[in-house]
Amino acid sequence: MKTLKVALLGCGNVGAQVARILLEDASVLADRAGAKLELTGIAVRNVATQRDGQIPAELFTTDSAALVDDADIVIELLGGLEPAGELIGRALSRGASVITGNKALLAARGAELSALAFANDAQLRYEAAVAGAIPILRPISDSLSGDRITKVMGIVNGTTNFILDAMDTTGAQFDDVLAEAQALGYAEADPTADVEGHDAAAKAAILASLAFHTDFALENVYCEGISKITAGDVAAAKDAGMVIKLLAIAERGENGIGVRVHPTLLPRTHPLAAVHGAFNAVFVEAENAGELMFYGRGAGGSPTASAVLGDTVAVARRVVSGGPLPAIATQQSVQVMDFAQAATSYAIGLRVSDEPGVLASIASIFATNGVSIEALRQTVNRDSAPAVAELRIVTHRSTESALSATVAAVAELAAVQEVISVLRVEGN
Amino acid sequence: MKTLKVALLGCGNVGAQVARILLEDASVLADRAGAKLELTGIAVRNVATQRDGQIPAELFTTDSAALVDDADIVIELLGGLEPAGELIGRALSRGASVITGNKALLAARGAELSALAFANDAQLRYEAAVAGAIPILRPISDSLSGDRITKVMGIVNGTTNFILDAMDTTGAQFDDVLAEAQALGYAEADPTADVEGHDAAAKAAILASLAFHTDFALENVYCEGISKITAGDVAAAKDAGMVIKLLAIAERGENGIGVRVHPTLLPRTHPLAAVHGAFNAVFVEAENAGELMFYGRGAGGSPTASAVLGDTVAVARRVVSGGPLPAIATQQSVQVMDFAQAATSYAIGLRVSDEPGVLASIASIFATNGVSIEALRQTVNRDSAPAVAELRIVTHRSTESALSATVAAVAELAAVQEVISVLRVEGN
Ligand SMILES: NC(=O)c1ccc[n+]([C@@H]2O[C@H](COP(=O)([O-])OP(=O)(O)OC[C@H]3O[C@@H](n4cnc5c(N)ncnc54)[C@H](OP(=O)(O)O)[C@@H]3O)[C@@H](O)[C@H]2O)c1
Ligand SMILES: NC(=O)c1ccc[n+]([C@@H]2O[C@H](COP(=O)([O-])OP(=O)(O)OC[C@H]3O[C@@H](n4cnc5c(N)ncnc54)[C@H](OP(=O)(O)O)[C@@H]3O)[C@@H](O)[C@H]2O)c1
Numbered sequence: 001m002k003t004l005k006v007a008l009l010g011c012g013n014v015g016a017q018v019a020r021i022l023l024e025d026a027s028v029l030a031d032r033a034g035a036k037l038e039l040t041g042i043a044v045r046n047v048a049t050q051r052d053g054q055i056p057a058e059l060f061t062t063d064s065a066a067l068v069d070d071a072d073i074v075i076e077l078l079g080g081l082e083p084a085g086e087l088i089g090r091a092l093s094r095g096a097s098v099i100t101g102n103k104a105l106l107a108a109r110g111a112e113l114s115a116l117a118f119a120n121d122a123q124l125r126y127e128a129a130v131a132g133a134i135p136i137l138r139p140i141s142d143s144l145s146g147d148r149i150t151k152v153m154g155i156v157n158g159t160t161n162f163i164l165d166a167m168d169t170t171g172a173q174f175d176d177v178l179a180e181a182q183a184l185g186y187a188e189a190d191p192t193a194d195v196e197g198h199d200a201a202a203k204a205a206i207l208a209s210l211a212f213h214t215d216f217a218l219e220n221v222y223c224e225g226i227s228k229i230t231a232g233d234v235a236a237a238k239d240a241g242m243v244i245k246l247l248a249i250a251e252r253g254e255n256g257i258g259v260r261v262h263p264t265l266l267p268r269t270h271p272l273a274a275v276h277g278a279f280n281a282v283f284v285e286a287e288n289a290g291e292l293m294f295y296g297r298g299a300g301g302s303p304t305a306s307a308v309l310g311d312t313v314a315v316a317r318r319v320v321s322g323g324p325l326p327a328i329a330t331q332q333s334v335q336v337m338d339f340a341q342a343a344t345s346y347a348i349g350l351r352v353s354d355e356p357g358v359l360a361s362i363a364s365i366f367a368t369n370g371v372s373i374e375a376l377r378q379t380v381n382r383d384s385a386p387a388v389a390e391l392r393i394v395t396h397r398s399t400e401s402a403l404s405a406t407v408a409a410v411a412e413l414a415a416v417q418e419v420i421s422v423l424r425v426e427g428n
Numbered sequence: 429m430k431t432l433k434v435a436l437l438g439c440g441n442v443g444a445q446v447a448r449i450l451l452e453d454a455s456v457l458a459d460r461a462g463a464k465l466e467l468t469g470i471a472v473r474n475v476a477t478q479r480d481g482q483i484p485a486e487l488f489t490t491d492s493a494a495l496v497d498d499a500d501i502v503i504e505l506l507g508g509l510e511p512a513g514e515l516i517g518r519a520l521s522r523g524a525s526v527i528t529g530n531k532a533l534l535a536a537r538g539a540e541l542s543a544l545a546f547a548n549d550a551q552l553r554y555e556a557a558v559a560g561a562i563p564i565l566r567p568i569s570d571s572l573s574g575d576r577i578t579k580v581m582g583i584v585n586g587t588t589n590f591i592l593d594a595m596d597t598t599g600a601q602f603d604d605v606l607a608e609a610q611a612l613g614y615a616e617a618d619p620t621a622d623v624e625g626h627d628a629a630a631k632a633a634i635l636a637s638l639a640f641h642t643d644f645a646l647e648n649v650y651c652e653g654i655s656k657i658t659a660g661d662v663a664a665a666k667d668a669g670m671v672i673k674l675l676a677i678a679e680r681g682e683n684g685i686g687v688r689v690h691p692t693l694l695p696r697t698h699p700l701a702a703v704h705g706a707f708n709a710v711f712v713e714a715e716n717a718g719e720l721m722f723y724g725r726g727a728g729g730s731p732t733a734s735a736v737l738g739d740t741v742a743v744a745r746r747v748v749s750g751g752p753l754p755a756i757a758t759q760q761s762v763q764v765m766d767f768a769q770a771a772t773s774y775a776i777g778l779r780v781s782d783e784p785g786v787l788a789s790i791a792s793i794f795a796t797n798g799v800s801i802e803a804l805r806q807t808v809n810r811d812s813a814p815a816v817a818e819l820r821i822v823t824h825r826s827t828e829s830a831l832s833a834t835v836a837a838v839a840e841l842a843a844v845q846e847v848i849s850v851l852r853v854e855g856n
Binding site: 021127286289302307310 | 445449453456457460461555561562563566567570571572573574575576641699702714715716717718719720721722723724725728730731733734735736737738739740741742749750
């Protein structure tokens with residue numbers, strides 16, 4: 001049986017588990033891959049760090065370039081743009097294949113690196129980069145290759161799902177739940193990348209590129225995080241039989257491909273509404289297959305390592321036997337949908353003075369802008385003087401541009417005290 | 429670009445949709461496959477039947493053998509053991525690759541046909557055979573190839589899920605819901621194969637073989653259908669926060685691999701509990717990945733055709749470029765778990781006379797057999813004379829043999845009027 005040299009870059013949360021499995025399960029992996037996978041070294045920043053005692057100390061090195069130059073397969077689990085990008089480029093240029101979980105790098109340079117892999121007859125796989133353990137990239141690009149995907153909606157960030165789920169369950173405010181999530185290790189000390197949707201946006205760009213056989217640039221992803229979601233928004237959603245989730249949405253419409261990340265109202269009966277805690281799930285709509293959903297752990301050392309090893313076995317099988325490269329994503333040039341043309345329905349919360357004619361003037365602004373109202377609920381608080389009413393409006397499908405013009409005009413009305421929230425609605 | 433000759437066997441629910449997509453989407457499929465897929469003919473029983481007018485009449489033939497002998501790729505959608513088995517064998521023996529959705533044939537002869545494919549360097553793929561449109565076989569055998577699957581639990585029969593879901597929603601009896609399902613086309617005139625679990629058992633054998641890299645014979649699948657489930661069982665489950673689903677369960681334990689199909693109580697919070705109507709879903713537990721679930725349409729012409737075409741593109745790519753064959757299932761010999769040793773927890777319903785000491789004698793029989801009681805609820809009906817009580821007992825994990833000995837002994841007690849139901853419980 002052939003032996004393939006495997007270089008591991010990084011021995012953190014994920015890398016340490018990949019090393020453990022490569023060592024512990026060597027014979028099973030060899031059976032499945034058709035080749036022995038020999039771990040030749042592990043690149044880290046600091047060789048002196050005390051680590052899991054099961055990994056032989058002589059494997060650790062800081063000379064990542066030398067490791068890469070001697071490998072058949074490189075597993076990159078450093079994170080960050082550099083030196084990860086340079087090392088992956090170095091490996092692919094030599095014809096070595098690469099497995100990575102680095103969504104930030106892929107969202108920035110995925111098309112370029114895929115092309116480099118293709119040009120060198122090397123493989124580049126990254127199942128772990130989106131939704132951790134969940135097999136989602138291969139099903140999208142392989143299993144659904146005989147179909148046409150029309151829409152992908154994913155809960156792809158565990159931190160924000162944990163926070164929103166806890167807000168839904170406990171009724172607590174965002175800041176309190178975030179602090180709890182940080183204490184439990186579900187959120188980082190600097191939670192910006194998760195909470196503001198940047199992590200989800202990178203994954204959305206990767207999903208869109210594979211689902212629509214194109215190269216969708218990160219800068220074209222509309223991105224809005226969850227830090228402005230209040231306990232009041234969550235309670236109002238609950239009243240309406242809905243739940244708020246941060247979704248990464250990629251869809252193909254008449255005007256091209258639109259990709260957006262934002263807090264979204266979903267009916268509680270939607271399969272994505274049942275995704276709790278830090279779990280992830282990706283909902284896919286395809287012309288023939290209809291609705292599909294893939295559910296599982298989106299992060300964590302061992303779950304993510306499972307996806308990395310699945311890719312490693314696939315890569316090894318092809319290194320041994322040759323055969324077709326995975327389809328390369330950038331087959332079609334992309335027409336990016338102008339975000340102003342994206343269409344969905346909206347839930348709008350307004351605080352208004354409880355005086356005659358307010359409802360009529362609001363409704364007429366909606367009508368003038370061509371935004372049709374599906375449902376409206378008014379709650380009057382007569383204890384405050386003068387009396388105040390809270391309006392919750394749900395619209396039919398309308399474009400972003402029509403909606404924002406409507407909200408801007410409504411906000412100008414003297415009787416409108418506050419626009420409490422504007423949330424997009426899916427699945428209804 | 430190379431052209432591959434594709435022979436389609438069958439033009440029924442699924443075959444007609446496969447033909448439509450091959451003709452309508454020819455250029456997209458060619459892009460993805462790296463070869464033109466030329467539909468050379470469609471074998472049917474009766475050429476004269478009036479069919480979808482979009483398919484050129486000259487494609488239809490009754491000479492399936494001639495069609496097979498001229499093809500690079502054969503798509504078998506006839507159903508049944510013969511002539512499907514003979515035609516698949518004929519194709520593989522010539523080195524032509526085969527895509528099929530025929531679970532009955534695969535459960536009976538899958539290992540033999542896989543070996544034949546392997547020996548002839550041909551491919552045999554059958555994603556459509558289990559859970560229709562849901563990509564489940566490739567994720568199990570490819571994406572999870574670097575992991576160890578410990579358990580698979582699937583709702584893999586849409587008819588029975590439709591019936592159980594309707595019983596749960598409406599409180600109606602089995603017979604009434606079955607009649608409605610037949611009227612709506614969700615159940616066949618002869619519903620035996622679905623309702624008695626035979627269809628699910630075939631899929632369970634296929635899932636177990638792939639998940640555990642072995643050849644699990646259909647005759648070793650324990651199979652129990654849903655025809656004895658009453659409205660009372662459904663209501664009692666509801667009271668306990670549970671729902672009844674027909675599950676196909678494959679698990680690896682200390683005593684080997686056990687595969688069983690039976691009605692199962694699941695907590696309403698379990699992801700499988702949210703699978704409604706005729707939808708399917710497969711829940712997978714793996715050592716590193718943890719819990720995963722795959723959800724979608726389990727049947728229907730277009731959804732099933734999506735899976736067939738996904739396989740067809742994969743097969744074509746390898747025919748064009750060579751490369752590794754899909755892993756062959758029978759790598760390890762199988763140790764079949766004796767069903768008597770399978771362990772789960774149980775929910776037992778008993779009708780007993782409301783007299784002193786009954787509970788004590790029942791509890792002592794459980795204790796003697798080593799079956800430990802987790803929960804017990806007694807409802808006394810004093811309107812009947814003499815008074816009657818209904819006991820609902822949930823046990824801790826116990827083996828089938830201990831449980832059946834317990835139930836037999838309990839049934840012997842003079843005070844026990846009826847064993848209302850014995851149901852297995854998962855996910856609690
Ligand atoms: N964690 C997850 O659940 C998860 C899930 C999906 C995808 N991912 C992705 O997987 C990748 C790794 O994540 P992680 O959580 O395992 O990261 P981590 O815990 O921060 O580990 C990073 C590792 O890389 C090493 N490293 C960093 N910079 C280096 C450099 N310049 N030269 C050599 N070694 C260097 C570190 O060495 P030292 O140990 O010496 O500091 C450490 O071992 C990231 O791209 C991440 O986005 C992670
Ligand atoms: N239906 C689903 O949703 C579904 C889902 C998953 C898997 N599957 C599997 O897919 C397969 C096909 O199912 P289906 O529902 O499409 O079946 P179907 O509607 O009964 O169609 C069967 C087709 O095969 C042809 N045929 C049958 N025996 C033949 C013979 N001896 N020679 C030539 N042609 C013959 C029939 O010809 P005529 O038209 O002339 O009668 C018909 O076109 C089965 O294995 C089934 O288990 C089906």
